[in-house]
Amino acid sequence: MKEFLEGSHAIAQVIKSCRPGVISAYPITPQTHIVEDLAQMVANQELHAQFVNVESEHSAASVVLGAEATGVRSYTATSSQGLLLMAEVVFNIAGLRLPVVMTTANRAVSAPINIWNDQQDVMAVRDSGWVLLFAESIQEAVDLHLQAYKIGEDPRIMLPVMVNMDGFILTHGMEVVDMPSQEEVDKYLPSYNTTYKLDIEHPQTMGYLADPDYYLEIRYLVQQTQQELLGIIPQVAKEFQKTFGRESGGLIQTYRMEDADQAFVAAGSVCGTIRDAIDELRSKGRKVGLVKIATYRPFPKDAVAAALKNVREVAVVDKSVSLGGFGPFYTDLTSSLSFLAGKMPKVSGFILGLGGRDIRVGSIHDVYEKLGGKQVDCEFIGLKQELLAETE
Amino acid sequence: MAETLFKPGHTACAGCGQAIAARLVIDAAGKNTIIANNTGCLEVFSTKYPESAWCVPWIHSLFENCSAVASGVESGLKFLGKKEGVNVIAQAGDGGTADIGLQALSGMLERGHDVLFVCYDNEAYMNTGIQRSGLTPTTSNTTTTPTGSASFGNPRPKKPMPDIAAAHGIPYAATASVGYPQDIQKKVKKALGIKGPKYLQIHVPCPLGWRHESSLTPEVAKLAVETGLYPIFEYENGQLIPRKIATLKPVEEYLKLQGRFKHLLKDPKALKEIQAVADYNVKKYGLSA
Structure with missing residues (x-):
């Protein structure tokens, strides 16, 4: 259905329709409208998720890391200094192969402090192993979040995905957006199922120490998966176009x-x-x-x-x-x-x-x-x- | 050897108090437990790829975030409707608890997650080579608070971490010592029977860092308690319940077994100051029998 929406409201709505089980975030301009909306949806019982208000972005990323490790679809959003504070966890999430999805409302970094848009923040975690998508419009940002879960949770991939959308320009701008219905999203994005999780029935250790005999290969496998994505991402975009009738994402x-x-x-x-x-x-x-x-x-x-x-x-x-x-x-x-x-x-x-x-x-x-x-x-x-x- | 959820074959040093305590904790908690572990000795010596000592689901992320990771694990289980009957434990060394991990821990306690936090307190950063932490006791000789012509070891007292945890208004905060294994297990079981955030700090001697014979770990641990230097107590809903000391021993008996306090023994004034720390603990926590 076409609606005239602020970018952040559109993102909150599409995240809701992805049915995440755990959302955790720490407020930072210009990301706040997204997580405020999600908090309200949880408060209204429109969204049955655990919303965890944390004391820092470092913990926001760590909470979704822990939740995703129990096999639960999770979501966070941040910007600028928030992403820099998260950086350590951002690398860790990718290394642990946990398909978290995060929105980055791209913003300049300090100093001087500046809340307005550029794309410097994401570059600090460019080498982390995350899949990095960039949206041109609010519509594309909406669509990329659907594709993000699709890409990251693919058993061949198992990597986190970040959707970058320019702060204010896209987060606070308004646009006519074709919002997918819950039925369409449920059909496109089935619930997340994995055996790679913390489960008392099947105990496993996550986050080993890897010495020089093993580290190189484990990192190589992330690089190899990233290369496989060059084939998979266009397929996801094609399938998306077939389902929703518009071109979004791709390489x-x-x-x-x-x-x-x-x-x-x-x-x-x-x-x-x-x-x-x-x-x-x-x-x-x-x-x-x-x-x-x-x-x-x-x-x-x-x-x-x-x-x-x-x-x-x-x-x-x-x-x-x-x-x-x-x-x-x-x-x-x-x-x-x-x-x-x-x-x-x-x-x-x-x-x-x-x-x-x-x-x-x-x-x-x-x-x-x-x-x-x-x-x-x-x-x-x-x-x-x-x-x-x-x-x- | 009795069945345990923390298998032998790990690479802890001989006499490591933390390894003993970690086994006591998980065996008391049982198999329906998920652990989030901070970076530190315990993580390093128990999970060197491709081997793991853990027979329960276990995750290590970073140095300071096990409280937040455990919050996420608990939230994930709650979303799945699987929290009932599953224990979530976050565990860390003293640096990962009182220094770099304090913010995440405070957040977890304040948010009220149903998680037991266990701090294995060996009173310095042992994994990196005996550097001072916020839980290093006064005058202890560490590699970053060495003794010298202008230094008498660590100049600051131990951070009152159990009181800081309790000040969050949590239902249960306690201390224990690896010198008293049954007491550790009793407290773990008690804590896990309480809903909400819990804090347990266990004193675990480190023969390498404290410079004592590795066979003396239980004895050193007990002497810390018997001298009043490591007070054992519980806060149940804010109510202090001390473990009384039958016969208080002079601090020198504890200090003299350890290289980290060697410089004190020749200095009666310094010894008196350490005795004052013990006397303060005895009074503050009501340790006298």
Whole structure:
């Protein structure tokens, strides 16, 4: 049913329809509306879950870890500093192969403290073993949560999945959303059943110490599963499209790439702005398109290489930066394209929108203007030169 | 050897008080028990892949989060309708309890989860090599509070962890000692018979860290109690019930068996200060028979 919804309300509703048994969270802006809604649903007995109010994000992640270890579908949500505080547990959940689902309302990290959107927070746990999905719209965020449980709980996978949605832009923005009914969700997402659980009838030990004789192989198996996901995630997206009739998720999505010789690469809500800029550029005869990264881990190396193999110039739009290095998407993309050898396009990296600095269609045109010029690897767009001058 | 849920073959040191206490705890709790274990000696010596000493469902996540993991386990069981008849135990060493794990423990106690928390108190970070913790006693010589020309060992008293736990208004908080095995098992059974959060702190000598003969573990443990340096008591719904000491012994009898207190023995003033700690405990917890 189509409804005009705030992003957070839509997420709470779709999580409810996934029937999690345990929800645990600690409040942080801009994640709060999601968990407030879920708490109200539990209070109203519309959702039969244990809602555990904890004293920190570290414990929120630990509670869902423990709950998931009893074989119960679990959910948490966080943002920014909350995700950083969780980081230790985030790595642990993946290592324990527990298919928790978490929403990250992407936000800048401190210092300076800043509650607005960029995508720096998730990059701190990029290497944790979690499947990392990025939503472009509220609709896609809703859909990705359904797919997240589907992917993570697959017995071939057994890994946690994070749905990234840009803080405020998607969590507090409003949109007409096609909400799946409970019947549709029940059919798409059966209840979670696993033998990998803490069960007094079948005692097992979870969380061993692995010495150098074993650790390497155990970590390799996570990497191997991540590689298998490159085949499984497109299947999940296809099945989703068959069931719900719309394209959401997958590894990458492309826009006007058919004959493109220039392309943007980006993830999240900025893709909507880029689409608008592309339409304007196309009307001026520029052959430009977009490759949207819908799945960031595993990184869809072959899919991006295939999508960009006939492209002359690529502009990577990063809303985070590895300070002292490059934008994370830029790094992954250039590593993936290096296999094209002589056919590798000219790739430039741009940093935009940190700490909620508005990215407008004009900002994307600024990036496009740079594309024809000198190749850059980490150029900040929209810097206020007068502010920088003050520090000199 | 009697049937046990904590199998031999693990790699604890000879005379390890924690290994003895852990076996007493799980055997008293029985097979319908799920354990969440913090990082520490017990976790390391009992679950080196691919072997495990545990015959009950057991999970280790991190150093400081067993209370939160146990909260999640309990919540998961409640959701499944399977909590009835299943014990959930969170267990940790003294650092994992009183220092890095205190916040998660406080959260678990305050939220009222039906979980028994067991702290195995060997009074320092033994797994990493005898560094000082919040439960290291005054003057103890550890690798991070070494004695020296400007140091007399650990400068601070033990954190009153059982009182901190009890202050959460929980129905049961108690201390025990591996010197009194039946008392440990009685308290575990009693605690597990009570709904809600429970706290049990067990004094467990560490021959390596305390530098005493490994055969002396029970004797050292008993002397800690008999001198008043490790008061044994229960708080049942806030009501203090001490374990009385028939004949109080001077603290020197306990201290002289351990290398970590060697520097005290030549210093009558320091000995007097430690005796004052014991006297304070005797008075505070009503230990005199």
